[in-house]
Amino acid sequence: MTALAALIRRDIRVALRIGGGALIGVLFFLTVVVLMPFAVGPDLALLKRLGPAILWLGALLASLLTLDRLFMADHDDGSLDLLVMSRTPLELACATKALAHWLVAGLPLIVATPVLGLLLNLDGSATLAVALTLLAGTPALTLTGMIGAALAVTLHRGGLLLAVLVLPLSIPVLIFGVAASNAATSGDTPFGTPFTILCALSLASLVIGPFAAAASLRHGLD
């Protein structure tokens, strides 16, 4: 247990230091959201309608951007090999790393959402709904993305291949995240149904993600 706590502390500390690049994700999120009004035109009514979708898309891309860091730096300096060989189960270590990654890369996106919601002309309840769905959905993005990150690090290939592998797996999260946000803003459909499915996706990926990532690290590293 102390080993896992130490792992979380270390990962967060490394990510927040110079060269860690944890907050680049938030900057990217901001940039993507600012780009959207230029693409669709500064029509406030339209932006209000598209707002939840734009925020979700931005968060998805931003979390994809930071996935590379999940294992790559540890692989480069050799600490990943120590993790694989240590007595702590690798599945637990992977889940812990995902938690640390989510704390530094996922949580800031949610904190930034209210500010970006203002830019997109979302009212208070809509912003709250988007932030709530992101809170429920981004763990699923991190955990499924971790599978892709583990595959990419064992193959020494990152970047585009990682995106191609991870994006199809994240489509359900996007669908239900946006559906729940829209349900909260329009009020035509119940908010609970897509939101609980979103929570279920996060829980299911909590089960699958660490095991698949650990399996791929074990099989792939040599």
Added chain:
Amino acid sequence: MTLLDLANPTRFLSLTAKILPWLAGATAVLLVIGLYQSAMAPDDYQQGATVKIMFIHVPNAWLAMFVWGVMSIAALGTLVWRHPLADVAAKAAAPIGAAFTFLALVTGSLWGRPMWGTYWEWDARLTSVLILFLMYLGLMALWRAVEDPSRAARAAAILTLVGAINLPIIKFSVDWWNTLHQPASVMRMGGSTLDKAFLIPLLVMAVAFSFLFVTLHIAAMRNEILRRRVRSLQMMQAGKPSAS
């Protein structure tokens, strides 16, 4: 003859060389029968002649899911049993599965235009099959991204097993989300709702397409084995000191 006997690639090559012509012949005969029956099938009272798209569309869609299932079993073979031909089978199946999925999407789209009035609708079944198609392409990209086949095999096996979660979602999407695509009508509790005039040609076509897949798959596996032999011969040749 067990699965273990086939582990030797040379034995696999000699055995499949014998059965491949028969499989190809059976596929051709079944396809001719199936296509003839499909052409002779009566028009639907609502859909007219466009109902015949079903005889191509439905087998393609079944095979699209079936091939991922085959790849998942091959992935287990790679990771659990370390069967030497499992990764060859998985690699050879991916492009074929992608082709079936693509054809299912295209024929469905052509059928949707006269029936639903649109080529594409973001309905649950269509979306989940599109995701399946993207995952096939991602898997092929993964195979192509890594030179060492055994490394690529293990990574692809894990991705295949994770992607297999999509299969039940596709199968039950029409029941869980009540959207445009019609619910299951052939394999359902309480018997098929399809009339015999349509059901028999459909089943013949499904069997014909399954034979087509097996034939193509075995041929592709043979090619892959030979390709790997050529590669290792080339590497041995390159490794030798020059004769002069």
